[in-house]
Amino acid sequence: MMSSDVYQILGIDSSADSKEIKRAYARLIKQFRPDTHPVEFGNIRQAYEIASAQYLHDLASLEQAQAEQAEHTQKEQAPVADQQPVEPPTIARPELPVMEFLTQLTQLAERNEEQSAQQLTLAFLGRLNVYSLDESSQIELEILNWIFTFRHPLLLAFIELDRYYRWTETQGFSLREFSPGEAAWLVDFRQLAEDYQQALSQKNINLSAVESRLPVFLLSKSDVVQRKQWQRHCDELNLAALKTYFKPPPASSFTVTREDLFFSLFPAGLALVLASTIKLDIVSFIVAGLAFLFTLVVRAVVVPALRLLVKSNSVTYRFRYFVYMFVAAMFFQGSDYVLQQVADRHSMQSVTLADQSPVICNKVNKQEAPVYPDESRRLGEEGKVKVKFLIDMNGAVISAEILDSSGYPRLDKESLRAVRRWCFVPPERESYVVVPFAYQLDSQAEHMGF
Known part of the structure; x- marks a missing residue:
């Protein structure tokens, strides 16, 4: 197999580093699995091994050239007697740090230190390019087991891990595809993590770490809905510990919000x-x-x-x-x-204003019948009213009151209004008079008896 064919099969450039080679190989074997595409898988595996070996060879050649250049420079600058043989540099290969990383994540999760866990995760992912594909797959598997089994995974750390491994994008990882339940769980968890990250960037008052003096009845409907959705989402994912990230929603189903007030x-x-x-x-x-x-x-x-x-x-x-x-x-x-x-x-009010207008009596009798109110006719209000009033020496009514009410304020008020505007021939002395009024629907206003 020609070297150009190797890079063409992997879909990468010949100058790709070890990390790019591993990612290309992991992406291809998800599409061409050994049980369904054995020929394609064999070609991909062979291309990966050749490309990896070529990368290591080129890296070793570069390191050897740099060492020879350094040795040559040292010989030119130092006396001959002081020259010592220079050993080629060795590349340090650390042990797999995944368990130590997960232990630190667990400790940070117990204290809800999301930002610290995010920084730790970024630093950890930056050191993974020195491991082989099998070692990287083992690290990825341990991280996934921790996420699925630990009931308080860190949201911001998961966003960085998913961005690196692309689990929710490819619906699988380097060793196998996810089951439908696993894939759906990871997608929902990614959405939960993004909601939390957005709330942090906005300093949302619904976050438990954000101090707010707003009482519940001044919250918006979106605030109440967001709190309820967060609690429900945590229950569906069986992550009760994450409920503490958001303030609890109001206990009552009938919550007054500021939209209601406005x-x-x-x-x-x-x-x-x-x-x-x-x-x-x-x-x-x-x-x-x-x-x-x-x-x-x-x-x-x-x-x-x-x-x-x-x-x-x-x-x-x-x-x-x-x-x-x-x-x-x-x-x-x-x-x-x-x-x-x-x-x-x-x-x-109109009647009151009319009552307040002055009444001038010219020593003549003037008694107009009360007007049957239109509203009382419409509502079917009937009854009898007795009004007691006082006539002064000028023949004018100076006071009036209801002795017997009809039971309807409109009829009583109309009776008082009419009486207060009556005029009489001046009597020899002030005298009280009692007058009855009968309001009947079959009567006309001008013929109403009194």
Whole structure:
């Protein structure tokens, strides 16, 4: 086999070093296994041995040339009597350090020292190019056994190891392919490690090592979801020790987040604006507060409860759209009630302003019947009202009060409004009068009896 064919089979350049030769060989034997492609595997193995031997030969030749050059320089600079034979340098070959490396990783894992473990791993991987393919495969196997069996593997160290060996990319390692369960576990663990690395770079408040004074109700929904996903992911991978990396999620399923608070401010502000168009008083702020609380309860309690109910009950899930429509109808009904209360306040305010206008009596009788309120007609409000009022010496009504209520504030208020604007022929002295009013739906306002 020609040397050019060797490098062509391995898919590398003739100037490749030992590390590149080993990687090319490991990549090819994953595709051409000896049990399925025996001829191709034999050619690849032969090409690897020839390329490795050629690399060692070239390395030895280079070292010999450097030694001869150094010896020649020394002879030229030193006297002849002082010349001593120079021994060729020997290449130190350390023992396999994998067990010492894994022991150090275990100690760092017990203290959650991720950054220190990452630096240790980088330094360890930088020394692996002096070992043969079989030795490198044995080191890789020991590391994988530690990752699969140890229940507190280090996340940042795993990212560096996976970047070097490309386990999640090739779905296998130098000795064999991963089983489907092993490959899926490593992919999920790589995702967990990348999430943690990203959280570290952002100094995420969800990390247990990051001090934060934010209470739970000021967390965002993404924060709560991230904590829950981390806890669930650790449980699925059977790595309970890694739960301590993130702060625990809120215990309750009905968690108020800052999105809920901000969203609830919009209907509260709208209610305050609508109410303040009539009059900005304590009632306006009460209406705005109720709108805020209602929206907050819907977002933080009602919607999550509906989701849990829909997911846990197949019948409810089948008719979930009807449930949503019912909740929407109730919401609009409540909105209609709030708007009606605002309209009632507007009507009552108009009546109050009319009552406050001066009444001038010219010593004539003037008693206008009360007007049946349109809202009372719409709601079917009926009843009888007795009003007691005081007439002064000028024939004007100076005070009025309800003796017998109809049970409906609108009817009582209209009766008082009408009486307070009555005029009489001036009496000889102040006197009290009691007048009944009857509100009936089959009566017209102008013919209402009193």
